[in-house]
Amino acid sequence: MRKFLLLFIFCSQLFISCKKQNNCEIATKSIQLSDIEKHVKNLASDKFMGRKPFSTGEKLTLDYLENQFKKIGLKAPVNGKYIQEVPMVEIKMNPSEKMIITKDGSRLELNYQTEFVAFSRKIEKESFIQNSDIIFAGYGIVAPEYNWNDYANIDVKGKIVVVLVNDPGFGTEDKSFFKANEMTYYGRWVYKYEEAARQGARGCIIIHETKAAGYPFSVVRNGAVIPKLYLQDKDGYKNRCDLEGWITLDAARKLFEFTKTDWSVIDKAKVSDFKAFDMNARINLDIKKSFKYNKSYNIMGLLEGTDLKDEVIIYSAHWDHLGIGPKLNGDSIYNGAVDNGTSLAWMLEIAEAFTKLEKKPRRSILFLAPTAEEQGILGSLYYVQNPVFPLSKTVANINNDLMLPYGRMKDIMVTGYGQSELDDYVNKLAKKQDRYVLPDPNPHTGMYFRSDHFRFAQYGIPSLFVRGNCDSREKGKEWMAKKEKEWLSNNYHKPQDQYENWWNLEGVVEDSKLLFELGYILSNESKFPKWNSNSEFKKIRDLQFN
Ligand SMILES: [Zn+2]
Structure with a gap:
């Protein structure tokens, strides 16, 4: 009898983990290349005029994101609104x-x-x-x-x-x-x-x-x-x-x-x-x-958790870019397709996947598009100073920026590798996709402090800035190094950062799947990932838990 009982317990546990697996895997299927392309094409079209704060482009961008959040089924978390006013000078x-x-x-x-x-x-x-x-x-x-x-x-x-x-x-x-x-x-x-x-x-x-x-x-x-x-x-x-x-x-x-x-x-x-x-x-x-004096807006949508809904995981991708500027090669609209259209699409697809989970996550998930990243990472600074969830209940931030359109990558580049236990999650999931983790090859440039995840780090929240970037599955490292260099000199912060028909966004799809699953795992745990002992942000976090 006891043997049967043990067998029964074993089988039911197996069943639970499979079910959990299915829950995640089914939801992952909603992450689609065609959706990612559609979002980038829209957000980087000339109509949005380079998505500059205080411009008509801002209004169009906020409307687009709000409509997507509503369509997906996310809640409005800022006193019943999706937008958070950010007063600036x-x-x-x-x-x-x-x-x-x-x-x-x-x-x-x-x-x-x-x-x-x-x-x-x-x-x-x-x-x-x-x-x-x-x-x-x-x-x-x-x-x-x-x-x-x-x-x-x-x-x-x-x-x-x-x-x-x-x-x-x-x-x-x-x-x-x-x-x-x-x-x-x-x-x-x-x-x-x-x-x-x-x-x-x-x-x-x-x-x-x-x-x-x-x-x-x-x-x-x-x-x-x-x-x-x-x-x-x-x-x-x-x-x-x-x-x-x-x-x-x-x-x-x-x-x-x-x-x-x-x-x-x-x-x-x-x-x-x-x-x-x-x-x-x-x-x-x-x-x-x-x-x-003027004001711009952060925009965010919330998926409420279940038994741990007071705790939150925050995905972020800044919505703003440089607007209309000096003409270069006959074009004056700084569309910001890679900076940061691809990451906005990445975040929207992850949000959609979360809403497709049959069993809702335990913790809440907030999808945040901060304003004025290009003006000094200001929207996310405002958010951490005026958070919707207390910082001590904020488990982690997963941010993206500058996701390149050169197809699937063997690497998953972790900017700021070694900062926190979040690296372990990336390591595990990279293996699952047959990829390897690559610490930022140019860590002396301080990229970890140059996008929105930095504001979360600065306020003690373990943060990730992670994407495939350096080693093309098809064409290897050298080819990719050349492409990245070309992109930085010809397109970065120029009107030429725009959607092109040759783009291959399969890499963004794969990164979306990986980082969706990472958030999914975090959302069903009850522990808080920690900063490593040599991190300059550890002492700030420690104060929040005392
Ligand atoms: Zn950016």
């Missing part, structure tokens, strides 16, 4: 043409745009910097987990700090020292400006270097000369610096020469006994500002 900066540096009665002039750029998000008409002391503060980093504090020995209150881009691990191979050549969050400009403000500095100037930054100075300059968007802040950013700027490497050499600072301190800044020091010189600069 556009700041037009007019810095003085010269940054003037003085020392012992002599002066050095740096030129706006070719040698320096300067911003200030403080809601004041003018940031007037007069004779402020300059401190060289190495990398400008306070990282207790690496026992590192560039501000340890010096008071920078009211002063201007000059810091290096990236982090001390850049160009090294010792994985225990920061993350060696992989950029940590401490290497990003976002962090450096925030830390300088926390230290009470009046300003922070970053020394640019193309390889360490991951992009040339022209990218910094182009971003600086157009009006910049920020979220509206109730305190008018009064706690931020009066000056957030960059100087070129050549301008930094001039500054070092002028202040008789030995260039070798650049290398010394990489060593743990480095100490910040006063350059015994002063900065003069004036930034005049004008402000325009």
